[in-house]
Amino acid sequence: MAKKILIPSVLIAFIGVAAMAHNGATGIVKERMDGMSAMGKAVKALTPIMRGAVEYDADKVRSAADVMIKHAGEQMISLFPEGTGGMPSSALPAVWDNWEEFSKISNELKAYAEGMKIAAGNGLAEDAVEQDDAMMGGSNDTMMGETSEDTMGGGTMGAETMITAEMFATMPVDTAFASVAQTCSACHQKFRAKEN
Amino acid sequence: MRFWKWALATTAISGIAVIGALVVWPIGQDVAPITLAGDVKKGGYLARASGCIACHTNFEGGGKPLAGGVKLDTPFGALYSANLTSDPELGIGGWTVEEFAKAVRQGISPEGEPYYPAFTYPFYANFSDQDIADLYAAFQTVKAVPEAAPANEMPFPFNQRWGLKVWRAAFLKQPATDPISGQDPEWNRGRELVGGATHCAACHTPRNLIGARKSADEHFAGNPSLPGGSKAPAIDYNTLRKRDWTVDSLAYALKTGIMPDGDTFGGSMNEVVQQGTRFLTNEDRRAMAVYLMDDHSGG
Numbered sequence A: 001m002a003k004k005i006l007i008p009s010v011l012i013a014f015i016g017v018a019a020m021a022h023n024g025a026t027g028i029v030k031e032r033m034d035g036m037s038a039m040g041k042a043v044k045a046l047t048p049i050m051r052g053a054v055e056y057d058a059d060k061v062r063s064a065a066d067v068m069i070k071h072a073g074e075q076m077i078s079l080f081p082e083g084t085g086g087m088p089s090s091a092l093p094a095v096w097d098n099w100e101e102f103s104k105i106s107n108e109l110k111a112y113a114e115g116m117k118i119a120a121g122n123g124l125a126e127d128a129v130e131q132d133d134a135m136m137g138g139s140n141d142t143m144m145g146e147t148s149e150d151t152m153g154g155g156t157m158g159a160e161t162m163i164t165a166e167m168f169a170t171m172p173v174d175t176a177f178a179s180v181a182q183t184c185s186a187c188h189q190k191f192r193a194k195e196n
Numbered sequence B: 001m002r003f004w005k006w007a008l009a010t011t012a013i014s015g016i017a018v019i020g021a022l023v024v025w026p027i028g029q030d031v032a033p034i035t036l037a038g039d040v041k042k043g044g045y046l047a048r049a050s051g052c053i054a055c056h057t058n059f060e061g062g063g064k065p066l067a068g069g070v071k072l073d074t075p076f077g078a079l080y081s082a083n084l085t086s087d088p089e090l091g092i093g094g095w096t097v098e099e100f101a102k103a104v105r106q107g108i109s110p111e112g113e114p115y116y117p118a119f120t121y122p123f124y125a126n127f128s129d130q131d132i133a134d135l136y137a138a139f140q141t142v143k144a145v146p147e148a149a150p151a152n153e154m155p156f157p158f159n160q161r162w163g164l165k166v167w168r169a170a171f172l173k174q175p176a177t178d179p180i181s182g183q184d185p186e187w188n189r190g191r192e193l194v195g196g197a198t199h200c201a202a203c204h205t206p207r208n209l210i211g212a213r214k215s216a217d218e219h220f221a222g223n224p225s226l227p228g229g230s231k232a233p234a235i236d237y238n239t240l241r242k243r244d245w246t247v248d249s250l251a252y253a254l255k256t257g258i259m260p261d262g263d264t265f266g267g268s269m270n271e272v273v274q275q276g277t278r279f280l281t282n283e284d285r286r287a288m289a290v291y292l293m294d295d296h297s298g299g
Helices: A002-023 A027-050 A058-071 A074-078 A099-122 A173-191 B002-024 B040-050 B052-056 B097-106 B129-140 B161-171 B185-197 B237-242 B247-256 B267-275 B282-293
Strands: B071-074 B077-080
Touching: A027 A058, A027 A074, A027 A173, A058 A074, A058 A099, A074 A099, A099 A173, A173 B267, B002 B161, B040 B052, B040 B129, B040 B185, B052 B267, B097 B129, B185 B282, B237 B282, B247 B267, B247 B282
Parallel strands: none
Antiparallel strands: B071 B077
16 A cells, blocks of 8 residues: 555656756746746747737737846846856856846846836837848947947946936837847846857 | 987977978968948948957957957967057057958968967958958048057967968868859858858857867857857757747847747857847848858858
8 A cells, every 4th residue: 555655656756856857946046947938938929029020019018028027127136146056057157256247237127128118009110120220320330339328337437327217218119129138148148158 | 329419409400490481481462452442331331240349349348349358268378359449559540451451351460470260360251352441441430549458378389370370271261152153142142141251150160179160071060168168059050940940030039139939149149149240231131041041061
């Protein structure tokens, strides 16, 4: 009798361990991985909308923005306590070596996502579908690397501009979306280990 | 005993002679005068596509555009990208267009020294005189930054530039940018960009022990140990297809960094997009994707 129960439980336990080993993450690491996956899904859902491949739907944009708002900012920061790097986490030690920057990007993501939510009613830029701004509209200054904004710690005398969600209020929604995606990528470049 | 002394001396002398010959061995070809007028806008576009701004701007350290100083940790030592601003002393402001052409297309400095192939000049070898004139014009608009890039930290023997002459003789090949007849213009434009300016293979094709790309049999097979410890995935068309890429999603990823699964590029590919391919036209990004997704073996 006891054996009858024991075998299935052992089996279940084994399967459980195997499943865990596959992804390997538990606790806080799993929690933040789930958050990242949720945001990835939101980006995936937004992509065809932002490309004009499907009919524009402001509510879908808002709910995807909500997913990001929920997982970014303080929420994300709180899931990265020191000492939680290393396998199975993909988080690099750089997260804790550059904690301020990591936190800043996390907060920016939240602000951009909020901006995207605010701008959802604005719809896409007219040229979003077949946009070709770089070659024609872009000034050569931008082409050769000059930017009007102060990128990454250039200004030391309090020149740092605070990014607020309201900045996107009058902009096409895809501008905010592009900022969101850039934030993901910038953070992954610096703080996430490459898989393959 | 005496024999060994002689043998040693002879070997040493012939060794020195070989090195001496290498030191004075002239490399590269003279550049015929370039008198074409350059188009600043086209030059800026080509500079973006070629990654000039990405590699020669120290974004991390808040450096000025194209002022160089980006550290590249190669297996042979650390290199720093050069100052390409118009400063006449510390940048390239004092160069003639022909010197510029030789540097970009042949990888040889105005002093006749070969550059390390960390500078991706092998991909630029087929740039036309017009391309060069455009680039030159664009670089002249870059604000001078009177800052010297840090000196390279290459230990012996890799600090010996004559060694690079041997490397060039052994490994320098023409880039695969020439149009293939029978392919449509979009495909060939993709080939021109992928095999040339955008130099995808620099990171996505593995390198041998002395840093030459294994193009013959491991074209786009990925590089597990990029300088700085990053990795580049395989981007041969089979792998791309297996991983659910399409021409459409690849072109879009080159614009936004967003991958088909909703994740975004990490690693230095983020920089490639943000400082490079993001600035290209939709047509060019699409052409790159068409070429990458298609069987282009042998090219």
